[in-house]
Amino acid sequence: MIHIKGAKPFDVLLDGGKIRKVGKVTEKADQVVDAKGLVVVPGLIDMHVHFREPGREDKETIATGAAAAVAGGFTSVAVMANSGRVCDDEVGVVYVKTRSREAGLANVFPVGAVTKGLKGEELAELGKMAVAGAVAFSDDGMPIMNSELMRRALEYAKMFGKPILSHCEDATLTRGAVMNEGAVAAELGLKGYPNAAEAAMAARDCYLAALTGAHVHICHVSARETVGVVRQAKKNGIRVTAEAAPHHLMLTDETLRKYESKYKMSPPLRAAEDVEAVVAAVADGTIDAIASDHAPHTAEEKEQELAACPNGVIGLETTLGVVLSIRKIPFDRAIDAMTAAPARILDLVGKGVLEEGADADVTLIDPKAAWTVDPSAFRSKGRCTPYDGLKLAGRAVHVFVGGKLCT
Ligand SMILES: [Zn+2]
Ligand SMILES: [Zn+2]
Numbered sequence: 001m002i003h004i005k006g007a008k009p010f011d012v013l014l015d016g017g018k019i020r021k022v023g024k025v026t027e028k029a030d031q032v033v034d035a036k037g038l039v040v041v042p043g044l045i046d047m048h049v050h051f052r053e054p055g056r057e058d059k060e061t062i063a064t065g066a067a068a069a070v071a072g073g074f075t076s077v078a079v080m081a082n083s084g085r086v087c088d089d090e091v092g093v094v095y096v097k098t099r100s101r102e103a104g105l106a107n108v109f110p111v112g113a114v115t116k117g118l119k120g121e122e123l124a125e126l127g128k129m130a131v132a133g134a135v136a137f138s139d140d141g142m143p144i145m146n147s148e149l150m151r152r153a154l155e156y157a158k159m160f161g162k163p164i165l166s167h168c169e170d171a172t173l174t175r176g177a178v179m180n181e182g183a184v185a186a187e188l189g190l191k192g193y194p195n196a197a198e199a200a201m202a203a204r205d206c207y208l209a210a211l212t213g214a215h216v217h218i219c220h221v222s223a224r225e226t227v228g229v230v231r232q233a234k235k236n237g238i239r240v241t242a243e244a245a246p247h248h249l250m251l252t253d254e255t256l257r258k259y260e261s262k263y264k265m266s267p268p269l270r271a272a273e274d275v276e277a278v279v280a281a282v283a284d285g286t287i288d289a290i291a292s293d294h295a296p297h298t299a300e301e302k303e304q305e306l307a308a309c310p311n312g313v314i315g316l317e318t319t320l321g322v323v324l325s326i327r328k329i330p331f332d333r334a335i336d337a338m339t340a341a342p343a344r345i346l347d348l349v350g351k352g353v354l355e356e357g358a359d360a361d362v363t364l365i366d367p368k369a370a371w372t373v374d375p376s377a378f379r380s381k382g383r384c385t386p387y388d389g390l391k392l393a394g395r396a397v398h399v400f401v402g403g404k405l406c407t
Contacts, residue, residue, distance in 0.1 A: 001013060001014065001020065001029040002014040002029055002030070002031045002032075002033060002360075002400070002405075003027070003029035003031070003032045003033065004033050004035050004040060004362065005025070005032050005033065005034060005035055005036075006036040006037075006038075007035035007036075007040035008038070008040070009039075009040075010023050010024075010040070011023065011024065012025075012040055012354065012362060013027060014360040014362065014403045015360075015403070016403065017359065017360050017402045017403045018357060018358065018359060018360050018403070019354065019358045019359070019360050020356065021356060022354055022355060022356060033364075033398065033405075035364050037366065037368075038364040038365060038366055038398075039364070039365045039366075040362060040363075040364055040365075041339060041364075041365060042335075042339040042352050042353050042358075042362065043075025043339070043352075043359075043361030043363050043400070043401065044072075044074045044320065044335075044338045044339060044363050044396070045075070045076045045077070045078075045338060045339055045342040045343055045346075045348065045351060046069065046074045046076070046077045046078070046294070046316060046319065046338070046342070047078045047243065047289055047291045047342035047345060048078065048080065048140070048219060048220070048245075048291035048292065048293050048294075049065065049069070049077045049078065049079055049080065049293070049294040049315075050079065050080050050082065050293075050295045050296070050312070051065035051066075051079050051108070051296075052083050052084055053065075053084070053099065054083055054084055054095060055083050055084010056084040057084075058298055058381070059297055059298055059381060059382065060380060060381045060382060061099075062079070062096065062099040062100050062103055063099070063102070063103040063105070064379060065077070065079070065108070065294070065296075065316070065380065066100060066103045066105035066108055067103070067105055067379040067380075068294070068314070068317055068379045068380035069106035070105050070106050070401065070407050071316070071317050071379045071396075071407060072316040072317040072318070072320055072396065073320045073395070074106055074316060074319075074363075074399075075107060075351075075362075075399060075400070075401045075406075076106060076108075076109065076348065076361065077106055077107070077108055077109065077316070078108075078109045078111050078135055078342075079096060079108050079109070079110060079111060080111050080140045080141065080165075081110075081113035081118065081137075081138060081139070082113075082140060082141040086116075086117050086118050087111070087112055087113055087129075087134075088113035088115070088118070088124040088129075089124065089125055089128065089129065090128045090129055090131070090132035092110070092113075092129075093110045093112055093129050093132040093134050094133070096108055096110035097110060097132075097133055104404075105406055106401060106406075107351075107361070107401065109135040109346065109348070110129075110133060110134050111135060111136050111137065111138050111165065112126065112129035112130075112134035112136075112138075113137065113139055114126070114137045114139045114144060114157075114164060115139055115144065115149065115153075118139045118141065120142060120144055120145055120146055120149065121146075121149075123149065123153060123156060124137075126156045126157055126160065127159070130160035130162055134162070135162065135347070135348065136157075136162050136163050136164070136165050136217070136345075136346055137153065137157050137162060137163075137165070138166070138219070139167065140165060140167040141167060142167065143166075143167050143168065143169040143170065143171055143201060144166070145172075147208065150166075150204075150205065151208050151211065151212060154212040154214035155212050155214060157214055157215075158212060158214035158215070161347065162215075163214075163216065163217045163241070163345060163346070164205075164214065164217065165219050166202075166216055166218055166219060168198045168199075168201035168202040168205060168219070168226065169193075169197055169198060169266070169267065170196075170198075170200050170201050173193070173194055173196065173197035173200075174194075174197050176191045177191050177192055178190045178191055178192075178268075178306055178307050179191075179192060179193065179256045179263075179264070179306075180193060180195075180253040180256075180268040180270045181195075182253060182270075182271050183271075184253045184256060184257065188256065188257065188259075190256070190306070190307075193266075193268050195222075195223035195225050195270065195274065196223075196225065198221075198223045198225075198226050198267055199223050199225035199228070199229055202226045202229045202230065203229045205218065205240075206229060206230070206233035206238050209238050209239050209240055210233075210236070210238045213239065214239065215239040215240075215241070216239065216240050216241075217240070217241045217242065217243070217345055218230060218240065218241070218243070219242075219243055219291075220243060220244065220267055220291070221242050221243065221244050221248070221278055221281070221287055222244075222245075222248045222267040222268070222269075222270050222274060223267070223270060224270075224273055224276075224277035224278070226242075227278060227280075227281040227286060230242045230281070230286055230287065231281070231286045234286065241288045241289070241341075241345045242281075242286070242288055242289070243287065243288065243289040243291040243342075244278050244281070244282050244289075244290055245265075245290070245291060245292060245293040245315070246292060246315055246318070246323055247265060247293075247313065247315070247322075247386055248267075248269070248270065248274075249275065249279050249282065249290075249322070249323065249326055249329070250275070250322055250326065251263065251269045251275070251386055252271060252272050252274075252275055253268065253269045253270060254272075255269060255386065259305075261302045261303070261304070261306055261309040261384065262302070262313055262385060262386045262388065263386055264306060264312075265293070265295070265313055266311035266312070279326060279328050280328070282329050282334075282337060283328055283330065283333060285333070287337075288337065288341040288342075289338070289341040289342045290319070290323055290334070290337040290338050292314075292315030292316055293312070293315060294314050294315045294316045295311070295313060295314065295382075296312075296314050296380055296381055296382025296384075297309075297310050297312060297384060299384075302384045312384075313385055314378070314380050314383075314384060315385070317378050317379065317380060318373055318385060318387050318390075318392070319338070320338070320365070320394060321371065321373075321395055322387060322392065323337075323338070324392075324394035325394070340352040360400055360401075360403035361400065361401055361402065362400040363396050363398070363399050364396065364397050364398040365394060365395070365396055365397065366395060366397050367394045368393060369393065369394060369395045369397070370391065370392070370393050371391075371393075371395055372389060372390070372391050373385060373387040373388055373389060374389075375388055
C-alpha cells in the first residue's frame with residue numbers, strides 16, 4: 001500500500017494496482033509519499049502521439065516514447081498507426097501492447113489504421129484489431145479523402161463501439177503547403193494551407209457521423225472555422241468530439257518568419273484569431289481534449305530547409321507546462337482535457353478518474369515549479385520542440401502507473 005500524503009485536494013491510498021481510498025487515510029501503508037504542496041490528479045492521458053516503432057526506431061521506440069510520457073506526467077497514451085510498419089492488422093496491435101508491457105512505464109494503447117497501409121483505398125480489418133485491443137481507428141498523418149470509404153469506416157467502427165480519429169485535411173487544397181495560408185505566408189512567399197481545408201473535412205465528417213450514428217473525433221483542431229463546425233455539430237446532437245494540440249493554443253504563424261522547422265507541423269500554426277478561438281473552445285469544453293500530437297523526427301530530417309523537412313514536433317514532456325501557462329484555460333478544465341475527457345472518448349475504463357476502485361494511475365503536479373525547456377534533457381529521442389528555452393511554470397513531480405512509482 002502506498003499513501004500519497006498531504007496533496008491537494010485529498011490523500012490517496014494505492015493498493016494492488018488500484019486506488020483503494022480517496023480522502024482521509026487511516027490505514028498504515030508500506031510507503032508514504034510526502035506530497036505537501038502538490039496537487040494530485042488522475043494520471044494524465046495523451047490520446048494522440050506518434051512512436052515510430054516498428055520501423056523507425058531511430059526516431060522513437062515504444063520504450064523511449066513511454067519514458068517521455070511518464071517524464072511529462074502522462075500515465076497513458078494512444079499511439080497512432082503510422083509507424084514505420086503501419087499498424088493495420090492484429091499483429092501490429094499486439095506488437096504495440098507487448099512492447100509497451102515490456103517497457104513497463106506508461107500504458108500505450110494502440111490505434112489501428114482505418115485503411116490498409118494508410119493508402120486510403122481499402123478498409124483494414126477493424127474488427128480483428130478491435131478484438132486485439134485497438135482503442136480507436138485513424139489514418140492520422142493522412143486524410144481519408146474518399147467520403148464513401150469514410151462512411152463505411154464509420155459504420156464498421158460503430159459496430160465495435162470505437163471512434164474514428166480524423167485528421168481533417170482536404171489534400172487537394174494543401175498540396176505543397178509549407179505553412180498557414182494568410183498574410184504571413186503571402187509576405188514570405190510560401191505556399192499556404194487554408195483553414196477551409198480543415199474545416200470542410202471536419203464538416204464532412206460531422207455529416208457522415210450524423211448519417212451513420214457513429215462517433216467521429218476531430219484531431220488537432222487548428223482553425224476557427226473548425227471550432228464553429230464542432231460547436232454546431234454538438235448542438236445538433238451529432239456524436240462528435242475534438243482535441244487541440246498545445247502548439248495551436250500558444251503559437252501563431254508569425255513564428256515562421258524565422259524559417260525554422262520547429263514551427264512546421266500539420267495542421268500548421270495559424271493566425272492569432274484562430275489561436276484565440278481554439279483556446280476559448282477548450283475553455284468552454286467545445287474541444288473536449290488536449291493531445292500533444294508528439295511527432296519525433298531525426299535531427300537530419302528536421303534540419304532540412306523548411307519546404308523539405310517533415311511536419312511535426314515532439315510534445316509529451318512540455319504539454320503540461322505549456323497548457324498550465326495558458327491563463328484562459330482554468331486549471332480544472334485543463335486537467336479534465338488531459339484525463340477524464342480522453343478516457344471518455346476512448347472508453348478507457350478505470351482511467352482518467354481518481355475514485356475508489358479505479359486504476360492506480362496518478363500524477364502529482366507542482367503547479368508552481370519553474371523550469372526551462374531543455375531538449376537535451378528529454379527522454380524522447382526527438383529534440384525538435386518549438387519551446388526550446390521557454391520558461392514554464394508547472395510540472396509533474398511523481399507519476400504512478402498501476403500503483404508503481406515511475407518517476
Ligand atoms: Zn494529424
Ligand atoms: Zn498526429
